[in-house]
Amino acid sequence: MKLQISWLLLTWLGAAKGATNQSAAHWHDYSYKHLNQTEPLNQQQQPDLAQLSELQQFEHEPHLTRSSVIFGLTKVANKSNLSINSKLTFQISVLDASGTKPSGFVYGQNYWLGSQEACQGVQRPVGITLSKNFERVMHHGLITQQAPFDMDYKVIYLRHNSPWQVEIKLMSEQIIHIGLCLPSACSSGEVKQLAREYVARGMFVENDIYDIRPELLYLKDLQLRDAFYQRTSFRLLVSALLATGALMLCAGQLLSAKQPTEQPAGLAPAESELWRVLHSLLQWQRLRSFVSCYDVPSNWSKIFAMRAHSSNEIPVMNGLRSVCAIWIMIFHVVWFMYFTVHNKTVLISYAEQAFFQYVSSAPLLVDVFFTISGFLQTYNFLRNVAQLEAVRRQSWPQNLRLFGKQLFHRYLRLGPLYLIVMASVDLAYAYIGDTSVYHINERFDEMCSRHWWRNLLFIQNLFDHRDMCANWSWSLACEMQFFILAHLLLFLYAKHPKLTKCLVACSLASTIAWSYGIGLTIKFQLSFDAAFATGTEIYTSPFVRILPYILGAITAWSLLERRLQLQLSELRERLCWHFALLVFFACIYSTIWRDLSSLLAISLFVLGRLFFSLSVCWMIAGSALGRGVWWSRLLEAKGFQHLSRLSYAIYLLNPLIIALFYGLTSSSTHADPFMLCVVTCGFAVIVYLAAIVYSLAFELPYSNLSSLLLRRKTKNA
Numbered sequence: 001m002k003l004q005i006s007w008l009l010l011t012w013l014g015a016a017k018g019a020t021n022q023s024a025a026h027w028h029d030y031s032y033k034h035l036n037q038t039e040p041l042n043q044q045q046q047p048d049l050a051q052l053s054e055l056q057q058f059e060h061e062p063h064l065t066r067s068s069v070i071f072g073l074t075k076v077a078n079k080s081n082l083s084i085n086s087k088l089t090f091q092i093s094v095l096d097a098s099g100t101k102p103s104g105f106v107y108g109q110n111y112w113l114g115s116q117e118a119c120q121g122v123q124r125p126v127g128i129t130l131s132k133n134f135e136r137v138m139h140h141g142l143i144t145q146q147a148p149f150d151m152d153y154k155v156i157y158l159r160h161n162s163p164w165q166v167e168i169k170l171m172s173e174q175i176i177h178i179g180l181c182l183p184s185a186c187s188s189g190e191v192k193q194l195a196r197e198y199v200a201r202g203m204f205v206e207n208d209i210y211d212i213r214p215e216l217l218y219l220k221d222l223q224l225r226d227a228f229y230q231r232t233s234f235r236l237l238v239s240a241l242l243a244t245g246a247l248m249l250c251a252g253q254l255l256s257a258k259q260p261t262e263q264p265a266g267l268a269p270a271e272s273e274l275w276r277v278l279h280s281l282l283q284w285q286r287l288r289s290f291v292s293c294y295d296v297p298s299n300w301s302k303i304f305a306m307r308a309h310s311s312n313e314i315p316v317m318n319g320l321r322s323v324c325a326i327w328i329m330i331f332h333v334v335w336f337m338y339f340t341v342h343n344k345t346v347l348i349s350y351a352e353q354a355f356f357q358y359v360s361s362a363p364l365l366v367d368v369f370f371t372i373s374g375f376l377q378t379y380n381f382l383r384n385v386a387q388l389e390a391v392r393r394q395s396w397p398q399n400l401r402l403f404g405k406q407l408f409h410r411y412l413r414l415g416p417l418y419l420i421v422m423a424s425v426d427l428a429y430a431y432i433g434d435t436s437v438y439h440i441n442e443r444f445d446e447m448c449s450r451h452w453w454r455n456l457l458f459i460q461n462l463f464d465h466r467d468m469c470a471n472w473s474w475s476l477a478c479e480m481q482f483f484i485l486a487h488l489l490l491f492l493y494a495k496h497p498k499l500t501k502c503l504v505a506c507s508l509a510s511t512i513a514w515s516y517g518i519g520l521t522i523k524f525q526l527s528f529d530a531a532f533a534t535g536t537e538i539y540t541s542p543f544v545r546i547l548p549y550i551l552g553a554i555t556a557w558s559l560l561e562r563r564l565q566l567q568l569s570e571l572r573e574r575l576c577w578h579f580a581l582l583v584f585f586a587c588i589y590s591t592i593w594r595d596l597s598s599l600l601a602i603s604l605f606v607l608g609r610l611f612f613s614l615s616v617c618w619m620i621a622g623s624a625l626g627r628g629v630w631w632s633r634l635l636e637a638k639g640f641q642h643l644s645r646l647s648y649a650i651y652l653l654n655p656l657i658i659a660l661f662y663g664l665t666s667s668s669t670h671a672d673p674f675m676l677c678v679v680t681c682g683f684a685v686i687v688y689l690a691a692i693v694y695s696l697a698f699e700l701p702y703s704n705l706s707s708l709l710l711r712r713k714t715k716n717a
Helices: 002-015 022-035 049-055 061-067 069-078 092-097 116-123 188-200 206-210 226-230 232-258 273-281 285-292 296-304 316-337 344-351 354-360 362-383 385-393 396-435 444-456 471-495 497-521 528-533 535-539 547-560 570-592 598-624 630-635 639-663 673-716
Strands: 151-159 175-183 215-220
Touching: 092 116, 092 175, 116 151, 116 175, 151 188, 188 215, 226 232, 226 396, 232 285, 232 296, 232 396, 232 444, 232 673, 285 673, 296 639, 296 673, 316 344, 316 354, 316 362, 316 598, 316 630, 316 639, 316 673, 344 354, 354 362, 354 570, 362 385, 362 471, 362 547, 362 598, 385 396, 385 471, 396 444, 396 471, 396 639, 396 673, 444 471, 471 497, 471 547, 471 639, 497 535, 497 547, 497 598, 528 535, 547 598, 570 598, 570 630, 598 630, 639 673
Parallel strands: none
Antiparallel strands: 151 175, 151 215
């Protein structure tokens, strides 16, 4: 490492001088000849030490030492008693490939990455053919020469303390990323030591202008560590893929056995012993039933099936689920873009503009799913008259067993896909943590390794949102907790309806009072930094987020128990529908007023969510009663049946896919609304295709299994 660092120093000192005196002109002639040849210099062609030492005293050296980090590191190395044992040709491309400070620091440009591709081109000629018919003002050696030894691209991360950058307080925006093109022989420990000395001496000019006062955090060599393949999540995913693939093959074998062929029933054309054994095993009826749950053609047809709506369905829910799932995905595209964008302040300013409120307020749409879930759970329970009567007749131990079975089936439907996505998150973040040029603030690979049990128990939202594995899954934990609580209340309602009504009313009042109390205690404000800082208390807390679930349950109870009917004229009914839509969007755009006191801010938050959920309740109730207007008919279109079936997979997968793709980019992104539209469309297609694959493999088979067990239970009863 000492040899290569010293070599870089000597060659850069000569390359940077320019034609200002005789020695500089001599060096320019030498370097031009060298760059335009393809063979390495021999010993006679290399400048001697006397010439090099003469070239060390030039006018650009102080500037390069302070403006180029890689050049400054070589100066530190040269002053550390390093001996010069070799004289090799230089590559100015190395200096060009390493990062220097770009413009835009005040608004968040902390990505001084240089060019990873240019560093790779130093040792591997660029694959480009240029015609010799044109004269070019360039050194032809730029695309033909190779470095005399291997080069690697590394990134060092410095925490700055400059008062001359807008500090938004959203995670780690104060970390400077600096790309370095270094010889492979330079160990990470040696480079870190040189970097530590470099920043300690305050050698670069930005420290004078911007008062950066950097602190070295760590260095990344962008190499995937061997520990990646030893992770539990890697083994789990490989095992799940192999097992699922085998079961799908078996399901295909069952399908072929039902079709008449010239081959003996159930045998593959090769008639291998393996298929004979498999065929004999599949004669066991229970195994056949289980394997048939993985039938790909059948599951594919379920995903894409379009059928007429029955009288027991509420078709507007399909549209609400689908639109909100895509809407939240758009928000995640912007949210995860924040960690790679170099004009963060501009991105936040877009989010506070009136036109972009539909994106920045998208987290409110989670309440749509809570409202639908609360409605459906109560609606399905109360209209199942046989089950309701059984609950009334049975003792508490019997009802407890029934409750356990229903909880098991819900876990069976939600758990497998959730577990696979959680393992994928752990593996993906371990990968980008090693190979991405970005500092990954949310290290879900570390969180999942330590706190996986919280996710399996659906209690991760009861802990700090910064310590969650796949923190976007907080709403899934809320839904499971609300399901358990609501089911207990529904069982209680079957036996003691008046007591249950009082408890529900108290719960509704309590969640509003709790939200006000928490908001005033933490001095809640409608700003992105305050919202992130109070995420555990306000955003992911089940005590705050249960409001729409209760309202959805009350709406279902009113429809079934109170036989709610809308006795309105056609004109008034249309006006109510349009008013509900107006309230829906007014609540989304209400956060345009951000500079409010804590009392007004928490009032806007609580009341906005209250009226927002009531507007959704009106849409659901109206659709259940067969009413509607032109825009509600659009939400009831058959096409939304398909997207609604994929909404669970879309919800789980879209943050993972978006973060993974952003993490794999090699240069920072720019916040631009037009390009963001194109990027969002691309992510929508990728997430959609991934949702189909994951649903076919890890969601529908277990939904089929749950239905199979329920049918078997009914038949036995």
